[in-house]
Amino acid sequence: MPAPGRQAEIGNIAVVKSAVTLLGSDDVRTRDRVARALHEHGPQTAAALSMRFGLTPAAVRRHLEALIAAGKVCEVPEPKGRVRHRGRPAKLFALTDLGRSAFPHAYDSLAAAALRYVAQLVGEPGVREFAYRHAAELEGRYATVLAQLDRRERPAALAEALTADGYAASVETVPTGTQICQHHCPIAHVAAEFPQLCEAETQAFARLLDIHVQRLATIAHGDGVCTTHIPAAVQPDGDSRHLPVLTQRPRRTRRRGRRQPTSTQATRPYEKA
Structure with missing residues (x-):
């Protein structure tokens, strides 16, 4: 005592x-x-x-x-x-x-309603085209900065640009490469219903970084952070090894709820990989 x-x-x-x-x-x-x-x-x-x-x-x-x-x-x-x-x-x-962004507003509901209308009018391809155009606008603004940098400098520059747009992004080094972590997503509620937005964003990242990337997690699907993996697979001459990219969470099959990974190349929605 x-x-x-x-x-x-x-x-x-x-x-x-x-x-x-x-x-x-x-x-x-x-x-x-x-x-x-x-x-x-x-x-x-x-x-x-x-x-x-x-x-x-x-x-x-x-x-x-x-x-x-x-x-x-x-x-x-x-x-x-x-x-x-x-x-x-x-x-x-x-x-x-x-x-x-910390306060509730009606923008998410309005955007989701607009995309539902697009899907009703022209189907899922129309939603994909909208998602591509949305990502292309972001890509166009970032490309002028990233194009002047060495490939190894681009992840940090991309994270900085994303942070300026409200995504609160950071870069982490892992044994298999680099990861861009977005701690906030302004369109998370809409992307939860329309994952095409996440897919198009991932493809834009691949083009900006000039290497195939892999989306490991998204806030829209309930993860704490959007994580994009950039593999450490660059040849000495600077050419990237073309790897399959996982841009969706594994989808459930009808048989016993098993999951299968969905691989997507970083291409425009209507181009063949």
Whole structure:
């Protein structure tokens, strides 16, 4: 049994730990409230937010800085025509695309409804063509940057470009190659119903990286992260070994629910692999 002095010390440590935990949870709740205010009322100054929540401007700025560091909030210029007071212009803060993605909206439902209509009109090939065009737009923006880089530099550059578009991507090295991990997917709810979007994106990655890649997991299918595997299979002369690419989760067969992998070459939907 600890001595009385030691017991008091242990008790003090427990109190401090509880206070730190409570403070951390309070900080998270306050930042959520700040983000919600920006979502519902648009760009705000730190002074306006401090009045809304009864906090000091310094405390609000601390929460805003944490949200900025997380990529959820950014500074925006004052709208044109707004009445300016004397002194320095006040800083306005607004949600980024990543910050807005945390709140429910009707865009997913609208996009899914539109794709259902396309499927009803022209069938599954129409959905595939739409998915290809959507991925081609992304590919066109990234290609100008990646084309100037060595093949080994492209995964990191692609992850950086994806992060700028709200995918929160990172690169990890594994014994068999490299993996691009997307920790957020802005279209996850739509892609869960229309996996053609994931397939087209994977094919775009293969063309951008100039090597066949393998999609190992997707958020749309319930995984925690979208993982794209880039095999370490590059010849000394720089030519890639053409490997089959798995762009879908294994599909169940009718017989006893067994699964079969689906291999797809990184080609346009209507081209033969």
